[in-house]
Amino acid sequence: MLNLIIIIMTAAFVNNVVLSQFLGICSFLGVSNKIKTSLSLGGAVIFVMTIASAVASLLYDFVLDPLGLGYLQTIVFILVIAALVQVVEMFLKKTSPGLYTALGIYLPLITTNCAVLGVALNNVTDGFNFFQSVASGFGTALGYTIAITLLASIREHISENDIPEPLRGAPIVLFCACLMGMAFFGFGSIG
């Protein structure tokens, strides 16, 4: 149990998926205008990434590895993730239309968020078992949500200030990400 908590904490803070592993940068920079939308996206990512880690881990341990087809993992995982997002979308649409509307376009976007595929592949590389994979998927998604929500709250404040013309848009956001990266770098010494 302690082992699983350590995996979650490491994935969420020490090896933050966005700020130290550079996965999912596109949505991190693109969908961080408002705290509310960031939280919705974070929720959707937590949901999908936890399930995707579980399914990918089971598939690898019980199908790919016994058959000696480990080299097919990239193809199999991306198809599983795409199918999974589709299923989750249809399921939510049927059972909880409120949540479905709240997540909106972010749900299908997750298919090619490289963080999801990255975690599934890393779990195999690290030799995690089923429970460890689920913990790592959940922790990584938690770290993603924390990072994107923090950036969104910084950007909400920035938008009220007068910024020099050339810094507007991409540069100021990248500099903020740089400073956040340095702050998260401090967690490294704990690990």
Add this chain to the structure above:
Amino acid sequence: MSQSMERIYNGIIKENPTFVMMLGMCPTLAVTTSVINGIGMGLSTTAVLIVSNLVISLLRKVIPDEVRLPSYIVIVASFVTVTELLMKAYLLSLYNSLGVFIPLIVVNCIILGRAEAYASKNPPVPSLFDGLGMGLGFTISLTAISFFRELLGAGTVCGVQVMPSFYKPIDMLVRAPGAFLILGLIALAMNALSIRTKANDMVEGGGCAACGACGEDGKEDETAC
């Protein structure tokens, strides 16, 4: 012939995937810690781009429109797996230092973007050169970023010491935050030159829909890098 040259020029300068289109940011930030890694990542992406563009263009009349994106993903994923296995066999040290980012070429926006925007509508030869141009543009950008990061962050280029011994390397530049800083400075320089790039659109709120890879109708289900 002139059309082929035009495609290459387009990929390297006019629609440079990194600096103009701001696509494929994850590998751009992650692997540019040294020049060797930057070139290695650029060239392996180029290889996948050329072959997948060619095959998708050849199959463009066979693949039904409704299932085109899953089909493209399968084609790209197959070639990425081939590249991965070849690198593991012949370039083991590069394979180890690029790590998970080799299989992640599958979800690189540039490749699906070119498949959707160019290869699915054009004959094989121009598509091949389009892939070559885009790949070279990506390679050159990665090499430029990694050159600055390695030079200032470690005082070396391709592992060879070039800075004088009294230069104290800025260690942070080869760590994670340095990637954001260097890219931010490049974006700042480009803004200051008042080049209207898609970068602003991307960060101002278009998200991946604006990054072009989703096709012209802004279908967002296939690209979030």
